[in-house]
Amino acid sequence: MKQPKRDLQALEDDHDASFSDLFPFAAEENSNPLSENFYSREEILQLLKQNEQSQESLEYTFSQHHIVLKQRPSQVIGSRIWCSAKLLCEWLVAQPPSLFQNNSFVDIGCGIGLCGILTAMLGARRVVLTDLPDVLPIALDNASINNVSERVSTLALQWGCPLDPTHEAALLADFGFDVLIGSDLIYFSELVRPLIDCLLRLFSLHQRLPSHAARPLKFYFCQAERCWVPLATYLDVAKQYFLFDEISPPEWGGEYHLWVVSERPDVPIPADPEALEALARTIEVPLIEHRAYAHPQQQLPHRDGEGER
Numbered sequence: 001m002k003q004p005k006r007d008l009q010a011l012e013d014d015h016d017a018s019f020s021d022l023f024p025f026a027a028e029e030n031s032n033p034l035s036e037n038f039y040s041r042e043e044i045l046q047l048l049k050q051n052e053q054s055q056e057s058l059e060y061t062f063s064q065h066h067i068v069l070k071q072r073p074s075q076v077i078g079s080r081i082w083c084s085a086k087l088l089c090e091w092l093v094a095q096p097p098s099l100f101q102n103n104s105f106v107d108i109g110c111g112i113g114l115c116g117i118l119t120a121m122l123g124a125r126r127v128v129l130t131d132l133p134d135v136l137p138i139a140l141d142n143a144s145i146n147n148v149s150e151r152v153s154t155l156a157l158q159w160g161c162p163l164d165p166t167h168e169a170a171l172l173a174d175f176g177f178d179v180l181i182g183s184d185l186i187y188f189s190e191l192v193r194p195l196i197d198c199l200l201r202l203f204s205l206h207q208r209l210p211s212h213a214a215r216p217l218k219f220y221f222c223q224a225e226r227c228w229v230p231l232a233t234y235l236d237v238a239k240q241y242f243l244f245d246e247i248s249p250p251e252w253g254g255e256y257h258l259w260v261v262s263e264r265p266d267v268p269i270p271a272d273p274e275a276l277e278a279l280a281r282t283i284e285v286p287l288i289e290h291r292a293y294a295h296p297q298q299q300l301p302h303r304d305g306e307g308e309r
């Protein structure tokens with residue numbers, strides 16, 4: 001049933017508003033799995049405000065690079081921009097041209113494609129934007145809007161699923177891939193195991209490239225802290241398979257992280273498919289109880305001026 005027009009301010013002022021007072025409004029606007037297991041009152045209010053203020057088109061400038069992006073904030077999680085993507089872009093644009101020139105990038109969980117599109121503008125030889133199939137058309141449109149379609153393609157890549165020959169061909173084509181990037185990929189505990197699995201498969205695939213020994217694969221990964229995600233626990237699991245070097249600028253204040261993720265010298269990731277499957281089966285991620293609807297005073301940590309969480 002269509003809800004009456006909400007008064008956001010009244011809802012915000014009403015600290016006795018229950019989850020079910022807020023939820024219908026959120027559910028109406030957002031097809032994401034809004035449930036009281038995942039979202040606090042603050043977060044729901046924030047999402048509602050974001051949707052109310054959101055535009056179909058966004059513009060960003062990183063150094064001299066101007067990017068225009070379409071978004072669909074009321075659709076799936078990937079069809080809006082997230083703060084970590086902007087932070088990763090700020091970091092990318094400050095890097096030397098050698099990071100991009102002659103290198104091919106794969107953007108994991110690209111969403112609407114901001115980071116991948118920027119790497120193309122910064123000189124990447126080729127960029128593969130990957131995400132769930134529903135999200136990719138908007139990312140592809142954004143590549144076109146920003147005139148980088150020639151070097152940017154999309155690939156449906158669902159974490160936790162084996163790479164099929166189509167994936168392998170797309171990723172290994174044209175001298176393969178050199179750098180992985182990703183922003184804001186962990187927001188539910190259920191995503192961690194598939195994400196580690198996907199990374200293992202990409203690192204394993206990279207070994208087939210002649211360039212592998214001279215230029216091992218690196219993954220630049222920017223991630224927000226969220227009060228319902230025990231990131232440190234997940235990091236401990238992921239560190240069994242990969243090295244994580246934190247390179248976050250101090251001004252991020254611990255609320256956002258940027259890691260360079262690489263292969264551990266003492267735990268080689270096998271190229272052999274059977275050995276890889278055996279390694280992937282060892283990934284054990286504790287599935288946490290998502291915290292219940294936190295009402296009413298629990299505040300999310302946030303950066304001043306940033307609405308996206």
Ligand SMILES: C[S@@+](CC[C@H](N)C(=O)[O-])C[C@H]1O[C@@H](n2cnc3c(N)ncnc32)[C@H](O)[C@@H]1O
Binds near residue numbers: 157
């Ligand atoms: C919070 S969004 C971040 C999007 C973008 N990187 C950004 O920072 O703006 C998380 C992204 O991960 C993608 N994602 C979630 N689960 C996935 C899965 N199992 N396989 C592939 N992508 C997934 C979502 O579709 C979404 O685009």
